[in-house]
Amino acid sequence: MSEPNFELRGVSKRFGAVHALRDVDLVLFPGEVHALVGENGAGKSTLVKVLAGVHQPDSGRLTLNGQELVLRGPAAARDLGIAVIHQQPNLFPDLDVAENVFVGRLPRNRLGSVNWRDLHRRAEGLFTRLGVALRVSVPVRGLSVADQQLVEIAKALSLDARVLVMDEPTAALSGREVERLFTIVRQLRDRGVAVMFVDHRLEEVFEIADRISVLRDGRLVATAVTADLTPAETIRYMVGRQLESLFPKEPAAAGDVALEVRGLTRNGVFRDVTFQVRRGEIVGLAGLIGAGRTEIARVLFGIDHADAGEVLLGGRSLAVNSPADAVRLGIVYVPEDRHEHGLVLDFSIAANISLPIVERLSRLLVIDRGREHELAEDYARQLQVRATGVGQAASGLSGGNQQKVVIAKWLATRPTVLVLDEPTRGVDIGAKAEVHRIISQLAARGMAIVLISSELPEVLGMADRVLVLHEGRVAAEFGREEATQEGIMAVATGHHGS
Amino acid sequence: MITQLSALRTRVLARWETLLVLLLIVFIWLGSSLSPYFLSGSNFSDLTSNLMEKAIMALPLALIIIAGEIDLSVESMLGLASALLGLTYAIGWSLWLGIPLVLAVGALGGLLNGLLVTWARLPSLVVTLGTLALFRGLASVVLGPQSVSGWPAAFTNFGFGDVPGTLIPWPFVVFAVLAGAFTFVLHRTWIGRQLYAIGKNKEAARYAGIRVARAKTLLFVLSGVLSALAGVVLTARFSSARADNGQGFVLDVVTAVLLGGVNIFGGEGTIVGVVLAVFVIGVLRNGLTLADVSPDTQSVAVGALLIISVAGPTAVRRIRSAWSNRRLTQAADSS
């Protein structure tokens, strides 16, 4: 048994009220592929960022080859031989492949000038070692995501990295590209590199990993050699938690079909998506990040366009070409990223709530501030928004209250269909329950709701039906009674049967 | 803590306008000490009259910058309008035909800017730099180096004269009406609310169902029309249509907007501030003229004012956020 390369002991990390990592012990051995799995929000990305030196842990120790270290930044991690490949490649689009690999360390000749021939030769050598035919003199801009990833790997190789961390590397790859990646990973492993691999897809994990660790709610709940685990057990570790009855779902009578989606396709993202949502119904959309859920919502809301398929509202096939259209037609979207897309942080609560209907609230162009104020107070009361008043800036509210303001904003437009995307992400427990109560009441009053969520307990507690998306397709549908965390996760990770 | 900062921010803005008033007072005082003629009514009338074309163009530019874009081509559209008006007049058209035509051309030029920015998704900086050159060039092609004079008395009286019985130049009346309209639209109507939203967070505005592309295009069209109007006013005031009318105006117009408290990055600003800043620049130039400084040399002062009006608040903001960050970490450490 070899000496551990890289160790984390008791590492914790907090962001405000959210405990991203709790007392994590993780060990990486050289010459081993160690997979890190967990649901969305389990803390995997945070862990990767700690390893990369992007975040400093609040407590705990990191040791490399026995030496305790403090990583003050990504450059420090790189200098120590820790190479991290994030989900989004961070390359220079206009520079060629070879230059990207050796950026900052370009080979020079005796006169001190850049030796391009040597640069290209060395880069080609790296790619040959990786067993890949990639032209090194083309700008990175023209490369596919898979190829850009290879450039990042070559970069790591050129740095003689002893630890390689890869965050969801297969998310954007096709089958053949994944195989190519795995061959390279095996090569690196055989050369003694400690590889950490964050992945969702259990089939892949079981194919490539020597060891598997499971994160759940920020804690490391299991770690074992692959041979000692089965996929079913892994899933149980990923989701195994008591389902608290936090979600008092009111019964709601299902009415007419409000939203119908038929054969909706967006090339390269999702395909042939078909489902219905009735008034009073909550349909949950579960699945891993990248499965296509948010992308479907964006098409429904008019931000992106579909390549094929239909969207029917109230039985009529409609073209939704912009968010303005969507709002007019009665379909609204509470986005995943409330700071970027949901709120104007500098605006007051009232101004945020009135924004989509500000024209309607005006008489002869002038905004009726009295009505605006009343409306905002009304919703703030209904949704129990905790603030010093509706004149307070949205930036001053807690995550949960901000989310309520976003919801209030859309309720004010009196929509028919409400699409919620990760509505309780970054929201504390108390506010979570309140948001769920609101959602449940809305359904009881006849709204058709689509709930996109990565939190399985939330989906199970709220949804009348759960659609599980996998790789852009609706892979399964569960009724409220038959849905289980394991069942959903199994389909989401592409693992059928146990 | 953050609530305090946003309240502080509104107070900062109020304080910014106070600063402008102070600056105005200081410049007036400086001006009066430079020349005994300065504090006379007729001087203020002259000063104002010289200022109005720039003032008219500053209004739509303020909205454009608040919405997160910029329009450098305003002075060239003024020149093109003047040249076209001169051409149409010289070939015998009535002003009743010429002026609407010129305004329409202004709208078209603005539309070009707007479409290149929203549809072709080009940065407004580069687009309006190009049209700054293009429109001016077209103006010169239209009229060459000549000038057109011999305008009807009613026209030139409008540009040069005052409201009877007062020292108020007619163009000031036009400007006052426009300024009032812009203040109303920006600060009281849903249109203004949408513009601020677009400037503060374009994506959130879009997600809230605001038609961002349409709004921006209309703003550029408005800028084009008002620049053309300014061209008409200038032609009337000078009694002369020339292709190089308005050359150099872009400095004063942009400075007026930024000095007026409009944030170069969008989302913040008031019309009151812009109006005050317009007069600050007018008084400054007037004082310098009375001190025998040529208009081109005066630009040193205005250019410096432009740079300071952006560098100043940025520095203040950075100092303030560094200070509040230190307070936050101290608070977090002690909790």
Place this chain on the structure above:
Amino acid sequence: MDRTVEAQFAPRLAGRIGLERTLALVARLRELGILVALAVIVVVVGVQAPRFLSVSNFEQILLSVSLIAIVAVGQTSVVLTRNVDLSVGSVVGLVAFVTGDLLKEHVLGVPGAILAGCALGLGLGALNGLIITVGRVPAIVATLGTLYVYRGLDFLIAGGKQVSAIDLPNSYLRIASSSVIGIPTLIVFAAVTAAIAAYLLRYSGTGRELYAIGSNPTAAELVGIPAQRLVFGAFVICGLLAGVAGVLWGSRFGTVNAFAAGGLELQVIAAVVVGGVNIFGGSGTVLGAVLGAALLGTIENALRILHLSQFWLQAIDGAVILLAVGTDAAIRSYFQRILMRTGRR
């Protein structure tokens, strides 16, 4: 494992290689395009006015082009970092006047005056750099301001007077017109400057870092590239080269007033942009900028030969800027769409 969804969207190898090759082709096409445009102008104008094709006129063209090219090289280094310098015209004019004035008033000898002029250019560029990096003023606002400040200083110093050729020592005036192995010094100088710049941008670490900053500023920070310092340096270089051009301007034209080189910045930006330097930074070559300068210098000369007003030049500058930037954006979005269709995300 069910991979049929991805299998259908997997990038086709042939398509991918075609894409890479096409991108390179586009760059060559642009340079070819400029040469074709030049050829067309030469033919069309040459037919209208045979004087256009004379050797002496050709030399005039090269002299104009050389001046534009020197400034364009400096502007290129700034634009590569995702910035722009609008004040170059004012710098050239101010330096041209100051240099001439120093010689006219016998304050300095020719070598001293030249040095002073270059130093002035460097200083003005450094001031731009400071305002932008330390003052955090966006380059467009900063250099719009300094465009007028520097030009205003020019007017202040000139005070309505001008420097005439007869006021200047012959040794100074001959710098632009004298020849080295038959080629005017100015042209040689421009060529050498361009060659050095091209070499540094391609073969020096600092040059490559300029590209990196413009291509992906956040990644550049992550890799540890000192962006602020380099941007400052780029503006210093731009100012210096504008100063050099100013000195040479005075030598070439002899008579200089406060209006000299007005509008040059638009010509230079048009040259740089039509030459393929991306206005968003990160890509472009000195060769491209020089070709752009050649095109615009030729157009300027053609306008003069055809007795068309020089005002046409401004319209053309503007149209060139719009067309070049628009075409670049169109090409880029076209390729983006192809990429999205053949590969995932």
